[in-house]
Amino acid sequence: MYAERPFPGLACAWRRTTTTTAAGLVVPDGCTDIIYSAGTGEVFVAGPDTVGHVTRTGPGTLFGVRFGPGVGPAAFGVPGVELRDQRVPLSQLWGSSARLDDALGEAEDPCDVLASAALARLRETPPDPLVDVIASSPGNVGDLAWSLGLSARQLHRRSLAAFGYGPKVLHRVLRFDRAVGLAWQGVPFADIAHRTGYADQAHLSREVRDLAGVPLGQLIRS
Incomplete structure (x- = not known):
C-alpha cells in the first residue's frame, strides 16, 4: 500500500507498507527523496534517476519526503549530479545524528520528523533561484x-x-x-x-x- 500527502515546502510526504518481500519499479521524476525504514532504522537519500530502477523491500513500512526537482541537492550540500542514480545513507551527507535517529524511532509519523529536518536545511541553504x-x-x-x-x-x-x-x-x-x-x-x-x-x-x-x-x-x- 502506497499513499502520499501534500507537505508545505516539499513536493509531498509518503509512506509505503508491504506485508511480504516485494519488488517495485521506480521511474525518473526529477525528484530527490529522504527515506526511512521503520524496520531497519536506515535513513537514506534516493537521488534523481535517469532510468527505471527495480527496488526490493522486505515486509514493513517506508516513510519518505520528496523534494521537488532541483531542490533536494541544496539541502544535502552536494551537487545533484553526485546523487544521480544513487542511493546514499543520509549520514554520509549530514553526518551521524543520534537526535534524528531517536526522533524517528519515537515519532507517530516519521514523515513529520524527516520534513522538519529537510526544511531546516533548506532554510540554511536555499536552492538555486533559477x-x-x-x-x-x-x-x-x-x-x-x-x-x-x-x-x-x-x-x-x-x-x-x-x-x-x-x-x-x-x-x-x-x-x-x-x-x-x-x-x-x-x-x-x-x-x-x-x-x-x-x-x-x-x-x-x-x-x-x-x-x-x-x-x-x-x-x-x-
Whole structure:
C-alpha cells in the first residue's frame, strides 16, 4: 500500500507498507527523496534517476519526503549530479545524528520528523533561484541561457548542480513524468502524446521504454 500527502515546502510526504518481500519499479521524476525504514532504522537519500530502477523491500513500512526537482541537492550540500542514480545513507551527507535517529524511532509519523529536518536545511541553504525557470522552460537551451544572461556552459553546470541533469535531460525526464501522471489518470495515450509535446504516440512509447524500461501500459499496471 502506497499513499502520499501534500507537505508545505516539499513536493509531498509518503509512506509505503508491504506485508511480504516485494519488488517495485521506480521511474525518473526529477525528484530527490529522504527515506526511512521503520524496520531497519536506515535513513537514506534516493537521488534523481535517469532510468527505471527495480527496488526490493522486505515486509514493513517506508516513510519518505520528496523534494521537488532541483531542490533536494541544496539541502544535502552536494551537487545533484553526485546523487544521480544513487542511493546514499543520509549520514554520509549530514553526518551521524543520534537526535534524528531517536526522533524517528519515537515519532507517530516519521514523515513529520524527516520534513522538519529537510526544511531546516533548506532554510540554511536555499536552492538555486533559477530552479523554477530552468524547469519550466523546455525550449531551446541556447535561447534559455541567453534569456538568463548565462552562457550555455554556465547553464549546463547550474542545471547539473541543481537537478543532477543537464537542461535537455531534465526536460525529457519532466515531460515523461507528466505523461505518466496523465496515464495514471486514465487519459488515452494518443491524447497524452499531444498534451505533453511528443511528436506522436510512437514517440511517447519510445521515450517511456527508454526511461522506464517497460511499455506505458505495463508501467501503470505495476
